Amino acid sequence: MRDLQSYINEKKILIENTLREIFASFKEVPGILRDSMEYMIFSDGKKIRPILAIATCEALGKPIQNLLPFACAIEMIHTYSLIHDDLPSIDNDDLRRGKPTCHKVFGEAIAILAGDALLTEAFRIMSDKRYTENVSSRTVKRIIFEIAQAAGAEGMVGGQVMDVLYDGQEGSKTIVDFIHLHKTCALIKASVRVGAIIGGAKGKELKALSRYGECVGLAFQIVDDILDYEGDENIVGKRLKKDERKQTYVKHYGLTTSKLKIEKLIEEAISNIHFLGDNSILLKELALYIANRNS
Amino acid sequence: MRDLQSYINEKKILIENTLREIFASFKEVPGILRDSMEYMIFSDGKKIRPILAIATCEALGKPIQNLLPFACAIEMIHTYSLIHDDLPSIDNDDLRRGKPTCHKVFGEAIAILAGDALLTEAFRIMSDKRYTENVSSRTVKRIIFEIAQAAGAEGMVGGQVMDVLYDGQEGSKTIVDFIHLHKTCALIKASVRVGAIIGGAKGKELKALSRYGECVGLAFQIVDDILDYEGDENIVGKRLKKDERKQTYVKHYGLTTSKLKIEKLIEEAISNIHFLGDNSILLKELALYIANRNS
Numbered sequence: 001m002r003d004l005q006s007y008i009n010e011k012k013i014l015i016e017n018t019l020r021e022i023f024a025s026f027k028e029v030p031g032i033l034r035d036s037m038e039y040m041i042f043s044d045g046k047k048i049r050p051i052l053a054i055a056t057c058e059a060l061g062k063p064i065q066n067l068l069p070f071a072c073a074i075e076m077i078h079t080y081s082l083i084h085d086d087l088p089s090i091d092n093d094d095l096r097r098g099k100p101t102c103h104k105v106f107g108e109a110i111a112i113l114a115g116d117a118l119l120t121e122a123f124r125i126m127s128d129k130r131y132t133e134n135v136s137s138r139t140v141k142r143i144i145f146e147i148a149q150a151a152g153a154e155g156m157v158g159g160q161v162m163d164v165l166y167d168g169q170e171g172s173k174t175i176v177d178f179i180h181l182h183k184t185c186a187l188i189k190a191s192v193r194v195g196a197i198i199g200g201a202k203g204k205e206l207k208a209l210s211r212y213g214e215c216v217g218l219a220f221q222i223v224d225d226i227l228d229y230e231g232d233e234n235i236v237g238k239r240l241k242k243d244e245r246k247q248t249y250v251k252h253y254g255l256t257t258s259k260l261k262i263e264k265l266i267e268e269a270i271s272n273i274h275f276l277g278d279n280s281i282l283l284k285e286l287a288l289y290i291a292n293r294n295s
Numbered sequence: 296m297r298d299l300q301s302y303i304n305e306k307k308i309l310i311e312n313t314l315r316e317i318f319a320s321f322k323e324v325p326g327i328l329r330d331s332m333e334y335m336i337f338s339d340g341k342k343i344r345p346i347l348a349i350a351t352c353e354a355l356g357k358p359i360q361n362l363l364p365f366a367c368a369i370e371m372i373h374t375y376s377l378i379h380d381d382l383p384s385i386d387n388d389d390l391r392r393g394k395p396t397c398h399k400v401f402g403e404a405i406a407i408l409a410g411d412a413l414l415t416e417a418f419r420i421m422s423d424k425r426y427t428e429n430v431s432s433r434t435v436k437r438i439i440f441e442i443a444q445a446a447g448a449e450g451m452v453g454g455q456v457m458d459v460l461y462d463g464q465e466g467s468k469t470i471v472d473f474i475h476l477h478k479t480c481a482l483i484k485a486s487v488r489v490g491a492i493i494g495g496a497k498g499k500e501l502k503a504l505s506r507y508g509e510c511v512g513l514a515f516q517i518v519d520d521i522l523d524y525e526g527d528e529n530i531v532g533k534r535l536k537k538d539e540r541k542q543t544y545v546k547h548y549g550l551t552t553s554k555l556k557i558e559k560l561i562e563e564a565i566s567n568i569h570f571l572g573d574n575s576i577l578l579k580e581l582a583l584y585i586a587n588r589n590s
Contacts, residue, residue, distance in 0.1 A: 028477075029448045033456040037448065084411060089403035108384035109459045112407065116379060116414065117448040123418045124443035127436050137432035141422050144439060148419035153324045153332065153412040161328040161412075164404045182323075 004285045008051060015050045015075060016042065018068045022125060029117075036106040036114035037121075041079045043097040048220065048290065049074045049188055053195035055286055056209060059279045060199030067198040069131035070143055073122035074191050077151050080118035081160070081187075083111055090164060091242075098237035123148070135198070143194050150190035159183025163247065171247040179247055180221045188217030208272040212283065215269035219262045220290050225249040226258055227294070235295045266291045299580045303346060310345045310370060311337065313363045317420055324412075331401040331409035332416075336374045338392040343515065343585065344369045344483055348490035350581055351504060354574045355494030362493040364426035365438055368417035369486050372446050375413035376455070376482075378406055385459060386537075393532035418443070430493070438489050445485035454478025458542065466542040474542055475516045483512030503567040507578065510564035514557045515585050520544040521553055522589070530590045561586045 019041060026034060050071035057067045064071075086093040086101040088108060093101055103111035123144065125131050132140050149155055159182025166175055192213030196206050225248035233240045242248075249258045269287045273280040314336060321329060345366035352362045359366075381388040381396040383403060388396055398406035418439065420426050427435050444450055454477025461470055487508030491501050520543035523535050537543075544553045564582045568575040 026448060028453060030453055030456045030460065032460060033448055033453060080411075084407055087404075087407065090407065109382075110456065112379055112382065112385065113452050113456050113459070116375075116410075117452040119411065119414055120443055120447035120452060123439060124447050127440035127443060129440075132436075137436045141427075141432045141435050144418060145422035145424075148415055148422060152415035152419050153321060153328055157408055157412040157415060158323060158325055158328060161325045161405065161408050164408070165325065165327060 004282075004289055007055075007282065008289075011051050011054050012047050014054075014068070015047050015071060018072050019075070022069075022072060022121075022131070025130070032106065032110055033114060033117060036102055036110050037118055039105060040083055040096070040102050040114070041076060041118065043099060045075075045079070045097055046293075046295075047075060049078055049191040052188065052213065052216065052286065053191045053198075055282050056192050056195030056213075057199040059273070059276050059283050060196065060201055061279065062199040064198075066132070066135050067195060069125050069128075070147075070194050070198065071191075073126045074147060074187065074194065076118045076122040076125075077147065077156075078187060080115040080122075081151075081156060083115040083118070085160065087111060090160075093239050095233075095238050119151075139197065143197060146190050146193055146197070147187075150186040155182055155186035155190075156184075159186070166247050168245045169247075171252065173252045176247040176249055176252045180218055180249065184221040184224070185214055185217035188220060189213035192216070205275060208275060212269045212272040212287070215265040215272070216287050216290055219265040219269070219287070222249045222258050222262050222265075223291060223293060225251075226255070226262075229255065231294065237295060262291050299577075299584060302350075302577065303584075306346050306349050307342050309349075309363070310342050310366060313367050314370070317364075317367060317416075317426070320425070327401065327405055328409060328412060331397055331405050332413055334400060335378055335391070335397050335409070336371060336413065338394060340370070340374070340392055341588075341590075342370060344373055344486040347483065347508065347511065347581065348486045348493075350577050351487050351490030351508075352494040354568070354571050354578050355491065355496055356574065357494040359493075361427070361430050362490060364420050364423075365442075365489050365493065366486075368421045369442060369482065369489065371413045371417040371420075372442065372451075373482060375410040375417075376446075376451060378410040378413070380455065382406060385455075388534050390528075390533050414446075434492065438492060441485050441488055441492070442482075445481040450477055450481035450485075451479075454481070461542045463540045464542075466547065468547045471542040471544055471547045475513055475544065479516040479519070480509060480512035483515060484508035487511070500570060503570060507564045507567040507582075510560040510567070511582050511585055514560040514564070514582070517544045517553050517557050517560075518586060518588060520546075521550065521557075524550065526589065532590060557586050 023038060053067060053071045054064050057064050083102045085091050086096055087103055094104055102114055126144050159179050162179045163183055193210055196209040201209055227236050228240050228242055229250045231240055266287050270284050273283050318333060348362060348366045349359050352359050378397045380386050381391055382398055389399055397409055421439050454474050457474045458478055488505055491504040496504055522531050523537055524545045526535055528535050561582050565579050568578050
């Protein structure tokens, strides 16, 4: 087992290189659109979603070559969601990944369109034979479905709508649970599932890995809420202390329960990957890394 | 040959009914998100893209049952693009299809997210076995690719970016040509292609139908520019006389040349569907309808 941080760094470079290949293949894209798309996708994000996909596929003992375009598509969808979330009419954030948000640099109109393009291109890449020729069309179709469902009205966008709707409202545990499961958890869970599908997981194994993804996804968001409450803005790289307006886990469950919930989720995540034997170590370490991150 | 208007009305109802089925199947969508998506998709649009797809498939003598989900997906993508185009930071329009624009009714944040959801759900529907089970996965993948490419950075969004960039600028024939081919023509052409693919067209026939779609798509936009110049706002259902700020065909080529160009495009469109024999009549009438519309 190599050191986790070097594993993460290695995979980040791999994902970034694949994304660079994808962007290099664009021919007719207006300069400012390309720049605005690249600005956020090539900023120093955690890339936790594609890394989870890759680690899951590797834990199943399968090569990741066929997975990479899908992993990049997921990162593109995540990035579009950040660009749109930051917009003045939504969260109105000036800082993301330690630098000015997309609309601060390119203006609101271009930021909206950069998000639209990233989302659309994610689906283009997954269906483009240049990238996914070695995956059966049946599997491509299935993965597109998984990702679209997780990112759409019944997934990420639905969660984001509730987040907007309850901005500055009292809210409740039910509301914060809904937001977290849809806004954040759905796409993280889908990332693990896509890695598992390319890794050949079926039936019980796929179900167990899905649950792993769900637990890790929810833990990820609760950590975010704790960082919002007690983190350092310079390390986290975005505006914090939003909990007075936003529905956060800390707000509705308190700090102690939130930390306890993360522990329980990571425990449950790990209990679901025992079937992988020694191959579970990496996914276990990733779960702990997500629970203990400070940015 | 039935009367064209009754054909159009019949297909509009069919598309709307299919869209209603799709929306009825949503389970976990927040009420306001569903309302905002439905508000514009169920407004009285021309539905020219799905109708062109259907007419192309029928001209090839194939049933349209398998095409309907794709035709609806295209209409959803078109609708998302209208919602985003109308936003205050983009075109800042208050009127669309004769009623207040999405953000006027639901606010900017929800309008952005309604567009995001429509775009994502379009890809979900195309990959959802509930809707496209009877189409081979290979064809599903191909159609998703065609549509994503036409709607993405090298297609519709790219055109929209140039439209934003040259808003209030001098512009040129080259610029207006780029905008029209990408912003409008690409998705209309893709609609015809998708109808042709489901209709079983290949090789020369597919190429000829693509050219038909391209000519009709470009003519459609030039008609839009003429309506902007000399149309009636109450009939067209949106704000007109934008040509002082916007890059329009009329602005750069003049009214006479614009009208002549439409004639030529429709002529070329029709010349490309001769191979269909008697089955070309409907597509021919549709081309003429697009050229002569007043709204």
